[in-house]
Amino acid sequence: MLKKCIGQRKLHVWITIAAMLCILMLLGAFNRPSTYDSKASGRTTLSGRIAAWSDDMIKHEKIDTREEGLEMEGYIPVLTAYAGLLQSRINAEISRIIADKVSDAREMRSRTLAFAYDAYFSAPYMSIILKSTTTSGSSKTEVVSINFNISTGELLNAADVVGPHVVQLADRLLVEMIRRNPEHYNPGFTGMRSNQAFSITDDEIIFWFDEFQLAPGYEGVVSLALHLDDIKAVCLPWDQIHIRENFNLKMVPIGVILEDLGYTIIWNCETKIARIYHGDEFIIELNPEINNYVRDQRFVRSLEAPPEIRNGYYLYVPISFFDQILNLVAYSIEDQERITFVSYPVTDDWFDR
Numbered sequence: 001m002l003k004k005c006i007g008q009r010k011l012h013v014w015i016t017i018a019a020m021l022c023i024l025m026l027l028g029a030f031n032r033p034s035t036y037d038s039k040a041s042g043r044t045t046l047s048g049r050i051a052a053w054s055d056d057m058i059k060h061e062k063i064d065t066r067e068e069g070l071e072m073e074g075y076i077p078v079l080t081a082y083a084g085l086l087q088s089r090i091n092a093e094i095s096r097i098i099a100d101k102v103s104d105a106r107e108m109r110s111r112t113l114a115f116a117y118d119a120y121f122s123a124p125y126m127s128i129i130l131k132s133t134t135t136s137g138s139s140k141t142e143v144v145s146i147n148f149n150i151s152t153g154e155l156l157n158a159a160d161v162v163g164p165h166v167v168q169l170a171d172r173l174l175v176e177m178i179r180r181n182p183e184h185y186n187p188g189f190t191g192m193r194s195n196q197a198f199s200i201t202d203d204e205i206i207f208w209f210d211e212f213q214l215a216p217g218y219e220g221v222v223s224l225a226l227h228l229d230d231i232k233a234v235c236l237p238w239d240q241i242h243i244r245e246n247f248n249l250k251m252v253p254i255g256v257i258l259e260d261l262g263y264t265i266i267w268n269c270e271t272k273i274a275r276i277y278h279g280d281e282f283i284i285e286l287n288p289e290i291n292n293y294v295r296d297q298r299f300v301r302s303l304e305a306p307p308e309i310r311n312g313y314y315l316y317v318p319i320s321f322f323d324q325i326l327n328l329v330a331y332s333i334e335d336q337e338r339i340t341f342v343s344y345p346v347t348d349d350w351f352d353r
Contacts, residue, residue: 057081058119070106074115077128086153090146093155094130097144101132110134120199124151125161127199129208131221141211141221145197158198162205162228165342167192168330169231170207170224173344174214176327180351185215203228226344234260236339242316249304251316252339254286261329261343265315274307274315279347284325288315293325301325 060075076098079087098115105113112135120127128146133139147156158166171192178185197208206225209215215222234257242251254276255265264277274286285294291306303318303325310316322329322341331341 060117063115068106070102070110071112072102072114073112075117076115076130077117077119086148086150089153089155090128090148093146094128097130097146101134101142105132105134108134108136110136118199120201122200122202124149125156125200126150129197129199138217140217143197143208143210143221145199145208147198147200157195158205158207161200162231163233163340163342164332164334165233165330165340166205166226166231167194167196168332169342169344170196170226172327172330173226173346174224177351186212189214230345231342232261232345233340233342236341238337238339241339242310244305247304250319250339251305251308252319253310253314254307254317254321255315257341258329261341262345278328281348286315286317293321295325 057080059078059080061078063072063074063076065072076094078094079090081087101115102113112133114133114135116131116133118129118131120129126148130144130146131141132144133141147161148154149156154160174189174192178187178189192207199206199208204225204227206223208221208223211217211220236252236257240253240256243249244251258265258276262278263283266275266277267273268275272288274288276283276286283295286307287294288307288309291302293301293303293307295301301324303320305318307315307317319331319339322331328346329341329343331339333339
């Protein structure tokens with residue numbers, strides 16, 4: 001029995017070594033012999049704690065080749081001075097993305113494929129924004145991001161860095177931006193992708209959009225930056241949520257949530273009507289026990305239940321209020337323990353950028 005266990009251990013060791021060798025081989029699987037340059041030649045933007053950064057941590061590899069009618073050029077990033085497994089993992093991910101882009105370009109019968117990148121460093125995170133431009137009858141630029149923790153090598157998505165609400169919040173801001181300025185944006189925008197490209201700096205999360213994804217093609221690649229310190233959040237414990245028996249409906253105290261997110265609620269004692277404002281902008285009118293949610297004094301919506309007063313003071317609304325009525329607040333339900341509501345301070349000028 002002991003000999004069998006020792007044999008299994010040796011087998012596991014050889015499997016691990018073979019896997020690491022495969023990763024290292026991937027790094028050179030795509031590109032032909034090329035030149036390396038320790039300077040980013042303006043292609044790398046570094047922000048954050050520069051003291052933790054050195055120029056030789058990332059270099060770029062020049063591509064200049066033609067295969068099967070596809071001409072490829074530009075630069076891709078190569079990590080050079082990190083711990084071996086971390087470096088291999090990230091470089092293998094870069095190689096995988098490059099290979100996918102080449103495959104897509106050939107499938108579309110593109111004539112050229114060009115690569116460029118930007119890198120952002122903000123300890124403990126590094127963000128690499130990889131841009132690929134294909135040209136056939138017309139050109140299109142797409143953006144892919146690689147974000148990772150430089151201490152652990154863990155690949156990250158936006159929720160890992162900022163929280164599960166951030167993509168939903170950005171999506172709601174964009175929907176409102178398009179509603180207010182339809183001439184500047186793509187009316188066919190279908191919303192943020194689950195893997196939307198993003199980068200992290202010391203004070204911002206920046207979402208990047210393919211050419212034609214969010215705006216007309218002449219705008220090129222566009223971005224949306226949110227200041228991390230300006231994202232307001234309110235955590236509502238589960239014991240403050242009222243569950244109505246019909247449909248197991250979640251009802252939440254709207255005043256507790258909105259006042260901490262920068263909204264104002266004015267209660268009229270005579271008419272028994274609550275009016276909600278965001279700054280000076282009137283948002284919605286609520287009449288307890290009547291399932292009419294009146295926006296802009298014209299548009300009336302009904303939800304699963306009317307607003308209701310509980311404990312003689314708190315005004316509760318269905319949680320769908322934040323999906324269907326209130327455009328600029330997002331929320332996430334966290335394991336039946338709490339609900340986190342988030343918003344971002346915006347003005348009319350913010351939407352006109």
